[in-house]
Amino acid sequence: xxxxxxFEDYLRDDSFRRWATDQGTYEDxxxxxxxxxxxxxxxxxxxxxxxxxxEAQTLSxxxxxxxxxVSRILEDTRPALRKWYRRPAGIAAxxxxxxxxxxxxxxTETAVPALTAVAPTDIVVxxxxxxxxxxxxxxxxxxxxxxxSLTYAATFSTDSLRKVSLTGEAFFEVAKNPQKxxxxxxxxxxxxxxxTSFTVRSRQGDARVMxxxxxxxxxxxxxxSAQEKNTQLxxxxxxxxxxxxxxxxxxxxxxxVPVSLKNPVHQQHFEFSNAPVSDVFATLEKxxxxxxxxxxxxxxxxxxxxxxDDEPLTEKLNLICxxxxxxxxxxxxxxxxxxxxxxx
Amino acid sequence: xxxxxxxxxxxVLWDRxxxxxxxxxxxxxxxxxxxxxxxGSRYTRDKAxxxxxxxxxxxxxxxxxxxxxSTDSIRRYLLTAFRNKILLExxxxxxxxxxxxxxxxxTAFEEDTSHFAHDDDASPKLELLIGRLPARQQEAIYLRxxxxxxxxxxxxxxxxxxxxxxxxxxxxxxxxxxxxxxFSLWISLAALPLFSFLA
Numbered sequence: 379x380x381x382x383x384x385f386e387d388y389l390r391d392d393s394f395r396r397w398a399t400d401q402g403t404y405e406d407x408x409x410x411x412x413x414x415x416x417x418x419x420x421x422x423x424x425x426x427x428x429x430x431x432x433e434a435q436t437l438s439x440x441x442x443x444x445x446x447x448v449s450r451i452l453e454d455t456r457p458a459l460r461k462w463y464r465r466p467a468g469i470a471a472x473x474x475x476x477x478x479x480x481x482x483x484x485x486t487e488t489a490v491p492a493l494t495a496v497a498p499t500d501i502v503v504x505x506x507x508x509x510x511x512x513x514x515x516x517x518x519x520x521x522x523x524x525x526x527s528l529t530y531a532a533t534f535s536t537d538s539l540r541k542v543s544l545t546g547e548a549f550f551e552v553a554k555n556p557q558k559x560x561x562x563x564x565x566x567x568x569x570x571x572x573x574t575s576f577t578v579r580s581r582q583g584d585a586r587v588m589x590x591x592x593x594x595x596x597x598x599x600x601x602x603s604a605q606e607k608n609t610q611l612x613x614x615x616x617x618x619x620x621x622x623x624x625x626x627x628x629x630x631x632x633x634x635v636p637v638s639l640k641n642p643v644h645q646q647h648f649e650f651s652n653a654p655v656s657d658v659f660a661t662l663e664k665x666x667x668x669x670x671x672x673x674x675x676x677x678x679x680x681x682x683x684x685x686x687d688d689e690p691l692t693e694k695l696n697l698i699c700x701x702x703x704x705x706x707x708x709x710x711x712x713x714x715x716x717x718x719x720x721x722x
Numbered sequence: 723x724x725x726x727x728x729x730x731x732x733x734v735l736w737d738r739x740x741x742x743x744x745x746x747x748x749x750x751x752x753x754x755x756x757x758x759x760x761x762g763s764r765y766t767r768d769k770a771x772x773x774x775x776x777x778x779x780x781x782x783x784x785x786x787x788x789x790x791x792s793t794d795s796i797r798r799y800l801l802t803a804f805r806n807k808i809l810l811e812x813x814x815x816x817x818x819x820x821x822x823x824x825x826x827x828x829t830a831f832e833e834d835t836s837h838f839a840h841d842d843d844a845s846p847k848l849e850l851l852i853g854r855l856p857a858r859q860q861e862a863i864y865l866r867x868x869x870x871x872x873x874x875x876x877x878x879x880x881x882x883x884x885x886x887x888x889x890x891x892x893x894x895x896x897x898x899x900x901x902x903x904x905f906s907l908w909i910s911l912a913a914l915p916l917f918s919f920l921a
Contacts, residue, residue: 385902386895389867399868424902431848432868435860437763437772439756447759447773448752454777455747455784623753 388425398426399433403628404597404614441632503528505546511666511691511711516540517553518560519691521666539606549577551690559609561602566624568602570595570611575687585624589616591687596622596629648686648694655680658698659716666691671709672716677702680721732796740787747787750796751780757797757869758804764864765808775807798875801865805879851901855894858882862890863898 381387388394396402397410414422439447503512504527512520512528515535522528526546531537540555543563552560554573562569566585569576574592587596595611605613614629616622622631646665650658655677659670668691680702686694695706695714704718738746755776762772783790783803793799852860858880865871865879873891877884 385898392870395867395870421902427848428852428898429868431852432864433760434849435764435852436760436864437767437769439759439769439772443769443773444756444759447776448755450773451751451755451777451780452748454781456744 382420382422385421385425385428388422389428394422394425395429398422398429401630403630405628500529501532501534509667511668513692513708513711514540514542514553516555516558516560517690517692519551519666521549523547523549547577549575551575551693553690553693556609561606563599563602566599567622567629568597568599568605570597570605570613572609572611575690586621587616588621589618591618593617598629648684650682650684650686652681652683654678655682655698655702655721658682662691662694667712669713670716671713672718676720677704677716677718678720680718731794733792733794736793736796736799740790740792742787747784750800754797754800758800761801761864761869762804762808764861765805766812771811772808775804775811779804779807795875797869798871798878801869801871802879848901851897855897856890859890859894862887863894866891 382391382394388398393402393406393409397406402410503510503522505522505524507524509524510522512522514520514530518540520528520542523546526544526548528542528544528548530542534540534542538558540552540558540560541563542561545564550560550562550571552571552573552575556572560571560573562571564585567587569587571592571594574594575590576592576594577588577590587594593611593615595605595613595615597605597613601613614622614631616631620631622629624630646661648661648665650661655672656674659672662668663670682698682701684697684701686697689697692708695716698704699706699716699718702718702721704716706714706716708714735746735749739750758776759772762775763769766772779800791799852863855863861880862876865876866873871879873884873887876887880887
């Protein structure tokens with residue numbers, strides 16, 4: 379147990395410094411809030427005051443300035459191959475949640491997250507060199523990025539909780555169901571949502587979660603069993619355009635997401651205002667990497683006004699088809715057929 | 723509960739970056755950008771200049787990654803490189819014969835108090851006290867307590883001996899201790915009427 383006496387003792391403590399300057403990890407905050415409740419007055423106040431004064435004597439860049447600065451550096455050093463990551467001009471800043479799973483040992487030791495025992499009844503989807511769309515039984519959609527795999531139970535739709543586990547990276551759009559929270563497990567982090575969109579990326583290097591819409595809570599696997607017992611979003615809660623990074627085994631929240639870390643679906647805004655249905659389908663095709671088959675002649679007078687940022691692909695298609703009095707069938711994982719009588 | 727994963731040691735992350743690992747580089751840039759910017763603002767309050775220096779530093783490091791030295795403290799490495807970069811830039815600006823007053827604030831913070839926003843906790847007195855410390859003492863306590871560097875790391879960053887760093891820290895702490903004593907006194911005085919009321 380740490381002992382603190384003089385204000386210098388607090389100043390020398392990494393965890394205290396992070397907490398006092400508002401950069402605390404989940405663990406720091408929990409520890410120091412309890413500590414302060416126990417010691418309402420003490421030398422820690424002086425230490426905190428000194429730190430805040432030192433901080434006030436510097437200029438802090440805004441989150442946006444950090445974002446821009448980091449993006450500029452990454453773009454100016456980016457190898458040509460990665461250029462598709464750049465965001466298309468004219469698209470407003472998207473909000474995205476991304477989890478970069480960061481474990482060096484991970485790649486060599488095991489390809490399966492620690493908490494996932496692969497039972498024979500588990501369904502495993504692997505994306506090789508190209509991304510792959512996975513439509514889950516509950517209507518949620520998962521854009522599985524290359525070199526990634528997603529595992530879920532065959533009993534997914536009847537289980538009391540929705541649970542998937544991931545290695546690599548994926549963008550999730552989770553169908554809303556407050557009674558059945560949706561959990562994404564990686565070796566290092568667990569993300570819990572009720573209905574929202576976000577990316578989970580679990581690759582060697584580091585771990586990070588970024589939120590596009592709605593809100594999610596993120597915690598370490600050891601807290602998972604407690605979290606599975608309730609439907610509340612507690613713990614470290616992230617809002618749109620916030621991210622959490624796992625660094626040195628601790629969770630750190632930051633209030634912005636570098637644009638360069640958002641992949642195409644996160645960047646895409648699904649806002650349509652009196653848009654021809656051909657544009658709408660083209661946007662969906664591009665964002666999800668699917669082919670949508672429809673009769674362009676019959677549907678040439680179909681226009682759509684909708685805001686579909688918060689829905690999974692299946693739900694988007696449902697809403698579009700309801701609006702246009704059409705129906706759709708998923709033929710393969712990447713091919714969807716839309717049937718419509720037209721909009722005359 | 724044992725930790726679920728070992729922390730990534732700095733030298734491993736740095737070596738991955740030196741081998742051209744983009745993820746490692748992105749992690750380093752996004753992990754240190756804000757604190758470097760903050761540190762740099764001790765030397766200049768020109769945000770555009772700070773951004774340019776950071777940009778050029780990281781682009782340079784990426785381009786020269788194969789010849790960059792190894793390090794066991796990425797933060798110390800970056801603080802040192804960034805400090806040198808800024809001082810060099812400021813020197814260049816001065817030598818150009820004209821001075822952008824916004825860009826160069828040689829003696830840190832004594833005059834400028836407009837940025838002390840919303841400090842319920844920090845009384846103006848402490849600001850003045852720290853602001854009046856010699857610039858090197860301010861730099862040393864910032865690196866020691868805000869950045870968490872140890873004495874030998876600070877010596878490397880400031881390019882002075884460890885003995886000098888210890889001296890700077892010692893003197894700064896003496897001043898702060900005096901302040902802390904007043905602070906305690908002030909707290910107990912403030913609490914006095916309350917206690918007499920309760921009694």
